[in-house]
Amino acid sequence: MMNIAVLVSGGGTNLQAILESERRGENPNGKVTLVVASKPGVYALERAKNFGVKGEVVRRKDYATAEEFDAALLKVLHENNIDLVVLAGFLSVLGPSVIAAYPNRILNIHPSLIPSFCGPGFYGLRVHEAALARGVKVTGATVHFVNEVCDGGPILLQKAVEVQPGDTPEILQKRVMEQAEWKLLPKAIAMVCSGEV
Ligand code: GRF
Numbered sequence: 373m374m375n376i377a378v379l380v381s382g383g384g385t386n387l388q389a390i391l392e393s394e395r396r397g398e399n400p401n402g403k404v405t406l407v408v409a410s411k412p413g414v415y416a417l418e419r420a421k422n423f424g425v426k427g428e429v430v431r432r433k434d435y436a437t438a439e440e441f442d443a444a445l446l447k448v449l450h451e452n453n454i455d456l457v458v459l460a461g462f463l464s465v466l467g468p469s470v471i472a473a474y475p476n477r478i479l480n481i482h483p484s485l486i487p488s489f490c491g492p493g494f495y496g497l498r499v500h501e502a503a504l505a506r507g508v509k510v511t512g513a514t515v516h517f518v519n520e521v522c523d524g525g526p527i528l529l530q531k532a533v534e535v536q537p538g539d540t541p542e543i544l545q546k547r548v549m550e551q552a553e554w555k556l557l558p559k560a561i562a563m564v565c566s567g568e569v
Contacts, residue, residue, distance in 0.1 A: 374402040374455040374565045377448075379462035380409050384416025385549055386460035386481055386557050391423045402565030403502050406452045408445070410464045426452070434455045442467035449473075456564055459469075459518065460557065463495060466499065470492040471520055478518035481557045485530055486514040490523035500548070509563030511534055511544065513552035515560040524534060531555045 378387050385405075391404060407420035407427045428448050435441040446469060449457065454486040459480040470489075471478065482490055482499070488511075489502045503511045510533040519525040531552040535544060563569050 375405045375453050376402050376456045376458060376561065377408055377452065378404055378420075378460050379413060379453040380407060380416035380460050381411065381463040382414055382416060382461050384414065384419040384460070386553055388419050389417050389460065389506065389554035390460070390558050390561060391419065391425070393562075395422060395423075398558060399562040399565055401567075402561060403548075406448070406454060408448060408462075410462060411470050416460075418502065438465070438467050439469070441512045442469045445470055445472040446473055456561070457518075459555070461496070465522075466502060466518065471518060472514055476526075477564070479528070479557070479560055480516055480518050480523070480525070481553050482514045482516065482523055483511075483545065483553060484514065485510070485512045485532065486516060486523055486527060492516075492522050494523070497541045497545060500544040503535065504539060504541060511535055511548060513548055517555045528563070529560050531556050 380387055402463045404425055407425050408427050409417050411431050412429045420427045430445050430448060432441045457474050457478040484490055484499050489499050510532050512530060514527055516527045517525040533548050533551045
């Protein structure tokens with residue numbers, strides 16, 4: 373049974389999808405035992421509480437250096453015997469010491485079909501604004517392993533989503549979440565926990 377930590381920064385709809393999938397028995401080899409938020413008061417922490425999952429906050433600005441932030445993050449992960457780290461909208465950059473501690477054991481969900489619309493500065497609504505600005509007819513979401521290159525790790529799963537006439541960034545974001553993100557992330561987690569990847 374793998375202990376899973378989900379790292380969040382916002383509303384936690386991906387966390388909700390993961391917890392509901394677990395409750396449906398779709399990940400028999402893993403369990404979310406920790407949620408780490410990059411700041412207090414995010415709704416994702418409420419969602420964790422609703423499922424009886426322990427919540428912690430590790431906030432970058434509480435630490436003088438990135439290295440101290442990474443050390444604090446690693447401490448929380450090690451104290452909770454975490455085997456798999458899932459980034460679900462986590463907006464703080466993970467440093468090399470965290471990435472080195474979890475080789476092929478950190479997953480990230482990105483709201484585009486990597487390598488499009490990814491890399492530094494491409495997060496949240498900005499991704500969908502860029503897709504609409506470029507005029508793509510298809511976008512989607514990607515689950516990839518995290519390495520030292522921002523959004524550059526090995527791709528595990530992708531799912532395409534149609535862009536429709538009149539889409540705003542908000543409408544497109546919701547469609548990508550509903551049709552892709554909330555399906556791909558629980559599936560990717562189950563694949564890693566089952567040893568399939
Ligand atoms: C979503 O846009 C997701 O694609 C990205 O960060 C956001 C997380 O949203 N990774 P939520 O906090 O899971 O609702």
